[in-house]
Amino acid sequence: MRAVHRSWFDRTAARDLDGVLAHIAEDVVSYEHEAPLQYTGRERVRAVCRMGLAAAPGAVTWDVPELEVMARDDLAVAWGLNRMTAETADGTTEESWSRGTRVFRRRDGEWQMIHQHVSYPYDLGTGEARADLRP
Structure with missing residues (x-):
């Protein structure tokens, strides 16, 4: 699992979308930060990852x-x-923290993520997501 995560960290920094998706199952169900509530399938997760990488030049x-x-x-x-x-x-670096839980199944000897849940806590008073919190 740690090797899978290290691969994701490295492939994200390299902007290697295929590498990021290498350990994600075709039938993955992912609860992402943004709407809709659920993304089903690797191609839907690919689109989310592509948008995330494109948002930061x-x-x-x-x-x-x-x-x-x-x-x-x-x-x-x-x-x-x-x-x-x-x-x-403009060259500044923005940082955000969120919560993440990932479930994996070993298929044909390789670990594949079959479920992911990432989320921001929210403010009870306003209902707004709190992406500004730090541990």
């Missing part, structure tokens, strides 16, 4: 500094706080 990184992993047989779960950075057109 400069360097883009993400990592999970305190990644937790539990694996049993052919099923694994990984979770932690996601840190994303993006260099804007």
Whole structure:
């Protein structure tokens, strides 16, 4: 699981969309930051990743500094706080944190993400997402 995540971090920094998707199952179900509530299938997740990379003209990184992993047989779960950075057109770097949980199944000897849930907490008073929070 840690190797899969390191690959995602490296492939994101390299803007290698095919590499980012290499460990994502065709039948993945992903709950992303933005609407709609659910994205089903690798191609839908590809579109989200493509939009994310296109939104930042400069360097883009993400990592999970305190990644937790539990694996049993052919099923694994990984979770932690996601840190994303993006260099804007004016050269400044923006950072955001969100929550992430990912479920994997080993298929034909390789780990594939079959489910992902990423989210921002929200303000109870306003109902607005809180992408400005830091651990």
